Amino acid sequence: MKKKFVLAGGGHAHLTVLQNLNTFTNQGHQAIVISPNAFQYYSGMGPGMLSGIYTPEMIRFNIKKMVENRGGIFIEDKVCKIEPEKKQILTESGNKIEYDIVSFNTGSVVPFDFPEDYQNDFVFPVKPIENLLIARNKIIFDLKHRPLKIWVAGAGPAGVEISANLCSLVKDNKGKAEICLAPGSGVMSGFDTKVRDCVIKNLKDLGVKTADKARIESIEKNRIIFQDKSSDRADYIFLATGTRPSSIFADSGIPTGKDHGLLLDSFLRSVSYNEIFGGGDCISFAPFALQRVGVYAVRQNPVLLNNLLAAVNSTDLKNTRNYQKFIPQKSFMQILNMGFRSGIFFRKSLIFRGKPAFILKDYIDRRFMRKFQISGEMD
Secondary structure (H helix, E strand, O other): OOOEEEEEOOOHHHHHHHHOHHHHHOOOOEEEEEEOOOEEEOHHHHHHHHHOOOOHHHHEEEHHHHHHOOOOEEEEOOEEEEEOOOOEEEEOOOOEEEOOEEEEOOOOEOOOOOOHHHEOOOEEEOOOOHHHHHHHHHHHHHHOOOOEEEEEEOOOHHHHHHHHHHHHHHHHOOOOEEEEEEOOOOOOOOOOHHHHHHHHHHHHHHOOEEOOOOOEEEEEOOEEEEOOOOEEEOOEEEEOOOOEOOOHHHHOOOOEOOOOOEEEOOOOEEOOOOOEEEOHHHEEEOOOOOOOOHHHHHHHHHHHHHHHHHHHOOOOOOOOOOOOOOOOOOOOOEEEEOOOOOEEEEEOOEEEEEHHHHHHHHHHHHHHHHHHOOOOOOO
């Protein structure tokens, strides 16, 4: 029996499925991909695009072309609700798309409340990654005319990388700017002390000013208000205060984790609906909580491909005999892009910083891009 197979989102966890979409269509299944944009940007290289190490073309996948070249249907739209009992998806433009099997990789959002007209004017959430390109162009223009004060809210890996690459951007464009970091609970809180110390020293060497445990409470026009009610000027504000899945799953009555992510079992399948799968930042893993890091999305790729193929060709979705389990690795390396083609590498007790760390990260990232940039992205 031929089925209607839908991918909601073209993120990192879906890339192997997208690359092999013709496997579904060649079997007679209808494959539909819904995404807000024809291009999907790779978040791991986003800070490098901000500083100018990479061009936009170097860090994106042409998922629209990838889908259409493999016999699928691409719909440029955004999912706003799911009706699981009717097996249909509602989109912002009013489309109703039915499915037999669906997988979600709709990413995450930065949960910070501020006036809509501030976004991409002087306030830039770090997700979606395209925001960083808009910010880069605006900052380069302003640096030609005046010194800037730029605040970064949040000092996890994203906030640290943004701060460092802003320093690189300013220096490369011969401008003047004060880069300030509002770390909330602290720089790289939750990480090993040696990692935190290394990052703090690197930021200090770059001239980033860290406001001790300052947390931004609200944003006014070109001004930030801290929790202690003090305030400061801000020509630009980058929001890297952590991410969470959107509320579409909870709003649709589908079981979610504490963070509102789609709650999945070890087969990356909904704990309540056998025809719903997912991966990446939009999910909550029922066996145990996962960090929102790209390595998990990348490792989910082959598991999702196998299980989605098994599901579309199954007459009994309860039967998991042909399914693979997703087994997250317990430890993994992380490399921070610290601007100026320098980085910080850490895995377990091994930590080092400098050019070699960036060279390794750059090699890994470019290899990943080459694997999936198969649709003329660089033309």
